[in-house]
Amino acid sequence: MAPKTKATIADVARAAGVSTATAGRVLGGYGYTSEAKKEQVLKAAQNLGYRPNALARSLITGTTRTIGVVAGDIQNPFYASVLRGISNVAEANGFGLLITNSDEVQSKEVHSVELLAQKQVDGLIVTPSDTRRARHLHNLRSMGVPLVLIDRAVAGLMVDRVATDNIAAAEQAVRYLIAAGHRRIGIVAELVDEESGGLNAFLTHAIAGDPIESETLYPSWQRLLGYIRAHRIEGLPVDPRLTLRAGSYSAIAAQEIVPHLMTASDPPTALFTTDGTMSEGAMRALSELKLKIPQDLSLICFDDLDWMSFHRPGITTVAQPRLAMGEAAARMLLERIRGEDYPPRTVLMPAELVERGSVARL
Amino acid sequence: MAPKTKATIADVARAAGVSTATAGRVLGGYGYTSEAKKEQVLKAAQNLGYRPNALARSLITGTTRTIGVVAGDIQNPFYASVLRGISNVAEANGFGLLITNSDEVQSKEVHSVELLAQKQVDGLIVTPSDTRRARHLHNLRSMGVPLVLIDRAVAGLMVDRVATDNIAAAEQAVRYLIAAGHRRIGIVAELVDEESGGLNAFLTHAIAGDPIESETLYPSWQRLLGYIRAHRIEGLPVDPRLTLRAGSYSAIAAQEIVPHLMTASDPPTALFTTDGTMSEGAMRALSELKLKIPQDLSLICFDDLDWMSFHRPGITTVAQPRLAMGEAAARMLLERIRGEDYPPRTVLMPAELVERGSVARL
DNA sequence: CTCATATGTGAGAACGTTCTCGCTAAATTT
DNA sequence: AAATTTAGCGAGAACGTTCTCACATATGAG
Numbered sequence: 001m002a003p004k005t006k007a008t009i010a011d012v013a014r015a016a017g018v019s020t021a022t023a024g025r026v027l028g029g030y031g032y033t034s035e036a037k038k039e040q041v042l043k044a045a046q047n048l049g050y051r052p053n054a055l056a057r058s059l060i061t062g063t064t065r066t067i068g069v070v071a072g073d074i075q076n077p078f079y080a081s082v083l084r085g086i087s088n089v090a091e092a093n094g095f096g097l098l099i100t101n102s103d104e105v106q107s108k109e110v111h112s113v114e115l116l117a118q119k120q121v122d123g124l125i126v127t128p129s130d131t132r133r134a135r136h137l138h139n140l141r142s143m144g145v146p147l148v149l150i151d152r153a154v155a156g157l158m159v160d161r162v163a164t165d166n167i168a169a170a171e172q173a174v175r176y177l178i179a180a181g182h183r184r185i186g187i188v189a190e191l192v193d194e195e196s197g198g199l200n201a202f203l204t205h206a207i208a209g210d211p212i213e214s215e216t217l218y219p220s221w222q223r224l225l226g227y228i229r230a231h232r233i234e235g236l237p238v239d240p241r242l243t244l245r246a247g248s249y250s251a252i253a254a255q256e257i258v259p260h261l262m263t264a265s266d267p268p269t270a271l272f273t274t275d276g277t278m279s280e281g282a283m284r285a286l287s288e289l290k291l292k293i294p295q296d297l298s299l300i301c302f303d304d305l306d307w308m309s310f311h312r313p314g315i316t317t318v319a320q321p322r323l324a325m326g327e328a329a330a331r332m333l334l335e336r337i338r339g340e341d342y343p344p345r346t347v348l349m350p351a352e353l354v355e356r357g358s359v360a361r362l
Numbered sequence: 363m364a365p366k367t368k369a370t371i372a373d374v375a376r377a378a379g380v381s382t383a384t385a386g387r388v389l390g391g392y393g394y395t396s397e398a399k400k401e402q403v404l405k406a407a408q409n410l411g412y413r414p415n416a417l418a419r420s421l422i423t424g425t426t427r428t429i430g431v432v433a434g435d436i437q438n439p440f441y442a443s444v445l446r447g448i449s450n451v452a453e454a455n456g457f458g459l460l461i462t463n464s465d466e467v468q469s470k471e472v473h474s475v476e477l478l479a480q481k482q483v484d485g486l487i488v489t490p491s492d493t494r495r496a497r498h499l500h501n502l503r504s505m506g507v508p509l510v511l512i513d514r515a516v517a518g519l520m521v522d523r524v525a526t527d528n529i530a531a532a533e534q535a536v537r538y539l540i541a542a543g544h545r546r547i548g549i550v551a552e553l554v555d556e557e558s559g560g561l562n563a564f565l566t567h568a569i570a571g572d573p574i575e576s577e578t579l580y581p582s583w584q585r586l587l588g589y590i591r592a593h594r595i596e597g598l599p600v601d602p603r604l605t606l607r608a609g610s611y612s613a614i615a616a617q618e619i620v621p622h623l624m625t626a627s628d629p630p631t632a633l634f635t636t637d638g639t640m641s642e643g644a645m646r647a648l649s650e651l652k653l654k655i656p657q658d659l660s661l662i663c664f665d666d667l668d669w670m671s672f673h674r675p676g677i678t679t680v681a682q683p684r685l686a687m688g689e690a691a692a693r694m695l696l697e698r699i700r701g702e703d704y705p706p707r708t709v710l711m712p713a714e715l716v717e718r719g720s721v722a723r724l
Numbered sequence: 725c726t727c728a729t730a731t732g733t734g735a736g737a738a739c740g741t742t743c744t745c746g747c748t749a750a751a752t753t754t
Numbered sequence: 755a756a757a758t759t760t761a762g763c764g765a766g767a768a769c770g771t772t773c774t775c776a777c778a779t780a781t782g783a784g
Binding site for chain 4: 370371372382383386387389390392393414415416417418419420421422423
Binding site: 380381382383384387393394395396399418420421422423424 | 731732734738739
C-alpha cells in the first residue's frame with residue numbers, strides 16, 4: 001500500500017508503459033494526452049504513491065510558489081496577526097510561507113533575507129528593522145526579487161509598502177483626549193532609534209511645526225508626531241517631560257519608565273501608549289501603582305489586543321487592521337510575482353479608534 | 363556592482379578560470395582545494411554576486427534544511443509561542459521554517475502536509491486535528507519522513523511527541539480550589555470531538571473511576587479528566603451541570619455558554635477554564651455579567667497569557683511551557699533528521715500553577 | 725628507486741522535473 | 755488531392771548543484 005521508497009516520474013512512466021514526457025504531461029497537467037494514457041498514468045501514480053518533487057519542478061520552472069517573510073517576532077500579537085493575514089492569501093493562491101524572525105536586529109534580518117533568497121522564494125515580505133541602511137534589500141531589488149515592506153519604509157527604497165497611517169491615528173487619539181478635557185497627556189513610545197539629533201531636537205522641530213520627512217520615520221516616531229500635531233492643532237503646548245521613551249521594543253522597558261512619570265510632581269491626567277507592547281508594559285506599571293482607570297488616569301492604547309475588550313473598564317484603543325495589512329501585503333506581492341508592473345505603491349491603512357471606557361471627561 | 367542576472371557556479375568557475383567542480387568545492391566547502399584557487403574562486407563569486415541555489419543543492423543532497431510546521435492558527439498565542447520555540451532552535455541549526463495553518467480542520471491539515479511533503483521538508487512538526495483518523499501521518503512515517511507531534515497524540519501512531527501533562531496540571535489546579543474551600547467548581551472546556559458515547563458517558567466512566575485510555579484524548583478531555591480525578595481524590599461529587607462544553611475552539615463559544623452556568627439556580631463558587639481561548643471567552647462573559655473576581659467567583663485559567671499578570675486581580679493560572687514545548691519538539695525532530703534512532707519518545711512537560719489573586723478562600 | 729599516500733583538479737553523471745523538438749497520424753482547410 | 759493544422763507521443767536537453775571517478779602531482783617511507 002504505502003511504498004517504502006519515493007517514486008519518481010520515471011517510475012510511474014515505466015509502470016504505465018509510457019515515456020517520462022507523457023507521464024510528466026498528465027501529472028503536471030500541461031500539453032496533450034489521450035484519455036487512455038492519462039488513466040494508465042494516473043493509476044500507476046496512485047499505486048506507487050507518487051508525490052511530485054517540488055524541488056525539481058522549481059529548479060526548472062524558476063518559481064517555487066513560496067514567499068518568504070521576515071517578521072520581528074512571531075510571538076508578538078502584531079506580527080502574529082499580520083502573518084495570519086499573509087498566510088490567508090498565500091494559502092488561497094497555493095503558496096507556501098517561509099517565516100523567520102529578525103527580533104528587530106539588522107544582522108539577523110540580513111541573514112534571514114539571504115537564507116530565503118537562497119531558497120529561491122518568489123518574493124519577500126519584510127518589516128525592515130533599519131529604515132536607512134538596507135543594502136540587502138536594495139540588492140534584492142536589483143536582482144529582480146519582488147519585495148513588499150510592512151509597517152515601515154526604507155529611505156530611498158522604492159517598493160510596494162503597506163502600513164498604518166500612524167500620524168493620523170495618533171493625532172485622532174490625542175485630540176480625542178483633548179476633547180475630553182485633558183490638558184496634560186503623557187505618551188509612552190518605543191522611539192528606539194536616534195533620529196538625527198535625538199528626541200529633544202525632534203521635539204523642538206516638530207513643536208515648531210518644521211516640515212519633517214515623516215515617510216521613513218519609525219512608527220513610534222510617527223505616532224509621536226501625531227501626538228504633537230494634535231497639540232498644535234488644539235493650541236496646546238507640548239511638555240517634553242510628558243514624552244516617555246522606552247528605548248527598546250519591550251514591555252519591560254515601558255513598565256519601568258511609566259512610574260517615573262506618574263509619581264512626578266505634575267503627573268498627566270491621561271496617557272497614550274503607542275503600540276501593543278508599550279500598552280502592556282504600561283498596564284503592568286499602572287496595575288502595580290494601583291491607579292484606577294479612568295478615575296485616576298485616562299488611557300488610550302494602540303493596537304486592539306484581546307484583553308482590552310474584557311478588561312474593566314474596557315480600554316479605548318487605536319485598532320490597526322493587522323490582518324488586513326498582512327492580506328494586502330500578500331496580495332500586492334502576488335501581483336508583482338505575476339509580473340504586474342505598476343510604479344511602487346504605498347498603501348496607508350486607516351486605524352480605527354475603538355471607544356470603550358478608559359477615558360474620563362474632565 | 364549588483365548584477366542584474368543571477369550567477370551560477372559555472373559562471374563563477376569561468377570567471378575564475380577553473381572547472382565547475384573546483385568552484386563547487388570551494389563554494390560548497392567540501393573536498394580539497396588549494397589556497398590559490400580558493401581565493402580566485404571566492405573573488406570571482408564576490409564580483410558576480412554569486413548566491414548558491416539551495417534548490418539545486420537540495421535536489422542532489424536530498425536534504426532541504428527546512429522543517430515544516432502545521433499549526434492550528436499562528437494568531438493564537440499558544441501556537442505563536444510554540445512556533446517561536448521551534449523557530450529558535452531551527453534558526454540556531456540553520457534550518458528554515460515552512461509554516462501552515464490547519465484551523466484544526468482535518469482536510470486543511472492533510473492539504474498542508476501534502477504541500478510540505480512535496481516541498482521536500484526534512485521533517486514535520488504537527489498538531490494533529492484528529493486524534494484517530496490520520497492516514498496522511500501514517501503515510502509520512504512509512505515514507506520515512508521524520509515527524510513530531512505537539513500537544514496531542516494520534517491513536518496507533520508511534521512517533522515522538524511533546525505535550526503538557528494535562529491531567530496532572532488540571533488535577534493540581536482543581537485540588538488547589540478545593541483546598542481553598544470550594545465545593546462547587548465549574549469547568550469550561552472545549553471538548554470539541556465526541557468521545558465515544560459523548561460527554562455523559564465519559565463523565566459516568568470517569569466518575570466511576572473506570573480505566574480510561576487517556577493518552578490519545580484531546581487536551582480538553584484530559585483536563586476534564588484531571589478535574590474529575592481531583593474531585594475523586596478529595597472525595598467530592600462531580601455535578602455534571604457544572605461541566606461546560608464550548609464545543610468549538612473559539613472564545614465566542616465559551617463566552618456564550620458561561621452565562622448559563624452563572625445565572626443558574628445553584629452557581630459554582632469557582633471556575634476553571636481549560637485553555638487560553640476558553641479563558642478569554644469566559645473573561646468576556648464574566649466581565650459582562652459584572653461579576654467581581656474573586657469576591658463573586660474564584661477563577662483559575664489555563665495558559666499564562668499576558669493580561670493575566672496585570673489584570674486586577676491577577677489571574678491564577680496553569681502556565682504551560684509553550685516556548686519550551688516548541689524548542690523540545692524542534693530538538694527531537696532535528697535528532698531524527700540527523701538519523702538518530704531511538705524508539706518513539708513522549709515528552710510530557712509539567713505545567714506550573716502560577717498563584718495570583720483570583721482565588722478566594724471560603 | 726619504487727611504492728604508497730595525501731593533495732589537488734577536471735570531466736561528466738546524477739538528482740527529478742519541465743521543456744523543446746521532431747515525428748506520426750488524424751482532422752481540417754484550401 | 756494537396757496542404758495545413760491539431761492531437762499525441764517520445765527522445766533528450768535543460769535547470770544548478772553535488773558527487774563519483776579518473777588522473778595528476780607532491781610527499782614520504784622503505
